[in-house]
Amino acid sequence: xxxxxxxxxxxxxxxxxxxxxxxxxxxxxxxxxxxxxxxxxxxxxxxxxxxxxxxxxxxxxxxxxxxxxxxxxxxxxxxxxxxxxxxxxxxxxxxxxxxxxxxxxxxxxxxxxxxxxxxxxxxxxxxxxxxxxxxxxxxxxxxxxxxxxxxxxxxxxxxxxxxxxxxxxxxxxxxxxxxxxxxxxxxxxxxxxxxxxxxxxxxxxxxxxxxxxxxxxxxxxxxxxxxxxxxxxxxxxxxxxxxxxxxxxxxxxxxxxxxxxxxx
Numbered sequence: 001x002x003x004x005x006x007x008x009x010x011x012x013x014x015x016x017x018x019x020x021x022x023x024x025x026x027x028x029x030x031x032x033x034x035x036x037x038x039x040x041x042x043x044x045x046x047x048x049x050x051x052x053x054x055x056x057x058x059x060x061x062x063x064x065x066x067x068x069x070x071x072x073x074x075x076x077x078x079x080x081x082x083x084x085x086x087x088x089x090x091x092x093x094x095x096x097x098x099x100x101x102x103x104x105x106x107x108x109x110x111x112x113x114x115x116x117x118x119x120x121x122x123x124x125x126x127x128x129x130x131x132x133x134x135x136x137x138x139x140x141x142x143x144x145x146x147x148x149x150x151x152x153x154x155x156x157x158x159x160x161x162x163x164x165x166x167x168x169x170x171x172x173x174x175x176x177x178x179x180x181x182x183x184x185x186x187x188x189x190x191x192x193x194x195x196x197x198x199x200x201x202x203x204x205x206x207x208x209x210x211x212x213x214x215x216x217x218x219x220x221x222x223x224x225x226x227x228x229x230x231x232x233x234x235x236x237x238x239x240x241x242x243x244x245x246x247x248x249x250x251x252x253x254x255x256x257x258x259x260x261x262x263x264x
Contacts, residue, residue, distance in 0.1 A: 029100040036096045040089035048081035058140035062148045070158045080161045095125040124183045131179030132172045185239030
C-alpha cells in the first residue's frame with residue numbers, strides 16, 4: 001500500500017514538473033514573439049509617415065482633384081502613422097511567430113507530421129503576404145476609384161486618416177486569410193476531415209460560399225466581393241490539386257510498412 005502511494009506521488013510530481021516546464025517554455029516563446037514585434041516596430045518607427053503615405057496613395061490617386069484626406073482628431077496625424085507601423089511590424093513578424101508556435105508543439109508531433117508542418121508554415125506565410133499585395137495593388141485602385149466616382153454631386157470625398165487605416169487593415173486581413181484556402185484544404189484532407197472526391201462533389205457549394213465570404217468580408221460593392229471570391233475559388237482549386245499528391249503519398253506508405261513487416 002505504501003509503495004502504491006509512493007508511486008502515485010512520484011507520478012503526480014512528475015506530471016506537475018512537466019506542466020511547469022511547458023508553461024515556462026510557452027512563456028519564453030510568447031516573449032520571443034513579442035520581442036520580435038517590438039524589434040520590427042522600432043525599426044519602422046522612423047519611416048512611419050512614409051509608410052502611411054504609401055498606404056494612402058491608392059486613395060489619393062483615386063480622389064478628384066482638390067480633395068484630400070483629413071484628420072478629425074487632434075492627435076490623429078501623430079498617432080495614426082505609428083499605428084500602421086505597428087501593424088506592419090506584426091505582419092513582418094508573422095513567419096517568426098508561426099515558427100514559435102511550431103517549435104512549441106513540435107515535440108508532440110510524429111515525424112511525418114513534422115515534415116509537413118514546415119512547408120505549410122512557409123506556404124501559409126507566403127500566401128498571407130500575397131493576399132495583402134493582391135488587395136493593395138489590384139483591389140484598392142478599383143474600389144477607391146469606384147467609391148470616388150459614385151459620390152453624389154456636391155459631396156467632397158475627404159476620408160479621415162484613422163477611418164481609412166481601419167478600413168484597409170480589415171481588407172488586408174480579409175484577403176490575407178482568404179488566401180490561406182490552399183493550406184486549409186490540404187490540412188483537411190491530410191487530417192481525414194474530408195476527401196478530395198468529397199470536395200470535388202461539393203465544388204458548386206464552395207463557389208457559392210466563396211462569394212458569400214466575399215460579401216461579408218469586403219465593402220458592399222460587387223467589385224471587391226468578386227475580386228475576393230474569384231481568388232478564393234482559384235486557390236481552392238490549387239489546394240485540391242495539391243491534395244491529390246498528398247493522397248498518393250499516404251496510399252504508398254502502407255505498402256512500405258507491409259513490406260517491412262513481411263521481411264521481419
